[in-house]
Amino acid sequence: xxxxxxLSDGNSFYCSCERVFDARLARTPVIVLSNNDGCAIARTPExxxxxxxxxxxxxxxxxxxxxxxxxxxxxxxxxxxxxxARVNTVYRGFSPRIEIYSIDESFLDLSDVREADRVTLCxxxxxxxxxxxxxxxxxxxxxxxxxxxxxNHVAKKVPELGGVCDLTDPVQYDHWMARIPPEDIWGVGPPxxxxxxxxxxxxxxDVRDLDTRAVRKAMTVVGERxxxxxxxxxxxxxxxxxxxxxxxxxTRSFSDRVENLATMEQAVATHAARLGEKLRAGGLxxxxxTVFFHTSEHDRDRPQRSVSSVxxxxxxxxxxxxxxxxxxxGVRKTWRDGYRYSKAGVVTTDLVPLAASQRAFPGLGQLxxxxxxxxxxxxxxxxxRFGRGSVVPxxxxxxxxxxxxxxxxxxxxRYTTRVEKVPVVMAA
DNA sequence: TCTGGGGTCCTAGGACCC
DNA sequence: TCTGGGGTCCTAGGACCC
Numbered sequence: 382x383x384x385x386x387x388l389s390d391g392n393s394f395y396c397s398c399e400r401v402f403d404a405r406l407a408r409t410p411v412i413v414l415s416n417n418d419g420c421a422i423a424r425t426p427e428x429x430x431x432x433x434x435x436x437x438x439x440x441x442x443x444x445x446x447x448x449x450x451x452x453x454x455x456x457x458x459x460x461x462x463x464x465x466a467r468v469n470t471v472y473r474g475f476s477p478r479i480e481i482y483s484i485d486e487s488f489l490d491l492s493d494v495r496e497a498d499r500v501t502l503c504x505x506x507x508x509x510x511x512x513x514x515x516x517x518x519x520x521x522x523x524x525x526x527x528x529x530x531x532x533n534h535v536a537k538k539v540p541e542l543g544g545v546c547d548l549t550d551p552v553q554y555d556h557w558m559a560r561i562p563p564e565d566i567w568g569v570g571p572p573x574x575x576x577x578x579x580x581x582x583x584x585x586x587d588v589r590d591l592d593t594r595a596v597r598k599a600m601t602v603v604g605e606r607x608x609x610x611x612x613x614x615x616x617x618x619x620x621x622x623x624x625x626x627x628x629x630x631x632t633r634s635f636s637d638r639v640e641n642l643a644t645m646e647q648a649v650a651t652h653a654a655r656l657g658e659k660l661r662a663g664g665l666x667x668x669x670x671t672v673f674f675h676t677s678e679h680d681r682d683r684p685q686r687s688v689s690s691v692x693x694x695x696x697x698x699x700x701x702x703x704x705x706x707x708x709x710x711g712v713r714k715t716w717r718d719g720y721r722y723s724k725a726g727v728v729t730t731d732l733v734p735l736a737a738s739q740r741a742f743p744g745l746g747q748l749x750x751x752x753x754x755x756x757x758x759x760x761x762x763x764x765x766r767f768g769r770g771s772v773v774p775x776x777x778x779x780x781x782x783x784x785x786x787x788x789x790x791x792x793x794x795r796y797t798t799r800v801e802k803v804p805v806v807m808a809a
Numbered sequence: 810t811c812t813g814g815g816g817t818c819c820t821a822g823g824a825c826c827c
Numbered sequence: 828t829c830t831g832g833g834g835t836c837c838t839a840g841g842a843c844c845c
Binding site for chain 1: 828829830831832833834835836837838
Binding site for chain 2: 422484485571572
């Protein structure tokens with residue numbers, strides 16, 4: 382039996398999450414904005430039809446949205462983080478071999494399903510997800526992950542297919558490979574699209590038929606792998622176990638420019654605290670953290686400044702108090718007055734499992750991990766129960782009144798994670 | 810006069826993804 | 828006025844070592 386992968390994803394996923402809890406949004410154009418209400422990052426077909434592009438800055442389309450009745454939402458990560466778990470639970474019922482690829486996309490291995498039954502199974506899966514979670518999806522089937530991705534792309538673009546496209550069917554494969562442009566291939570961005578064009582490719586079929594040495598020369602091993610995948614030779618495995626993450630970052634733009642040190646300290650301390658939470662959730666630690674902040678290139682005629690500073694810890698840690706102290710040191714060391722800063726963040730790389738990490742010598746910077754872990758456990762438990770930020774360190778950087786913010790002016794309720802926000806349904 | 814070669818590690822930058 | 832955030836992988840080139 383031949384190998385087969387599927388890729389399922391949620392249509393206009395964030396918008397669909399909003400629609401699940403507000404029936405008035407059906408058939409209405411809806412968009413969801415990025416952090417700080419900056420850009421459109423999810424659009425329903427109705428919004429796309431109005432010409433709203435992916436990543437378009439909101440201030441450029443504000444008037445259009447108003448005149449066309451587009452419903453606009455800030456990102457509601459509590460909601461968007463909760464819905465995929467429900468969707469994946471449904472997928473697992475159809476195949477135990479699953480790779481959760483992104484917040485709204487999962488690969489399944491359907492190699493054990495008879496070829497003739499695959500499309501039927503995928504239609505059933507779509508309908509079940511729709512019925513149980515309210516999220517509309519599309520499914521692509523292919524002999525490799527790259528082909529499954531391509532099939533998913535076709536399923537989304539061609540409504541007549543009913544949301545499922547099967548590129549393991551030779552007729553479908555030949556038909557679509559000749560009609561899809563190279564830039565729609567997973568892994569081909571604008572620079573590589575130009576290279577493929579220069580190599581004479583007008584369709585995915587042309588890319589598939591390239592000489593592997595030529596494509597390797599132009600696009601390195603990445604390109605060669607891609608060509609093999611298009612030919613049906615799998616180079617990418619299903620990653621059922623998510624690899625441990627290698628880096629972690631918390632960065633935010635400010636709703637208003639920041640011009641004084643105390644405010645910057647508040648923002649960076651908050652980011653550092655969040656970084657600690659994320660590291661603890663994975664049992665990971667770091668022995669160095671980078672703090673950065675910079676002005677905005679959109680502030681023309683203003684002096685520009687961009688700094689980043691690496692602060693080394695005596696040993697790996699994920700203790701919020703340790704991280705905050707280190708990050709504040711980084712800020713103070715590099716701060717300069719006279720600039721209007723637009724963004725700040727804390728970044729770590731080279732994460733290690735904390736339990737197995739090298740200790741410092743006692744007295745030479747060794748941290749009290751037991752005490753710290755107990756304190757952080759209590760902190761995390763409080764914040765899980767009462768909401769993020771309910772309990773913060775009393776240290777520098779945490780003032781009673783926040784002097785900086787990120788914009789979320791149009792956020793919907795936390796329907797799925799706050800009892801008081803659960804929708805009430807009346808039946809007569 | 811003749812002026813090595815091969816390996817590792819690290820970093821910055823590019824490209825891509827959602 | 829207003830332009831996101833968080834990841835991964837690959838390569839080239841320099842530093843360093845024996």
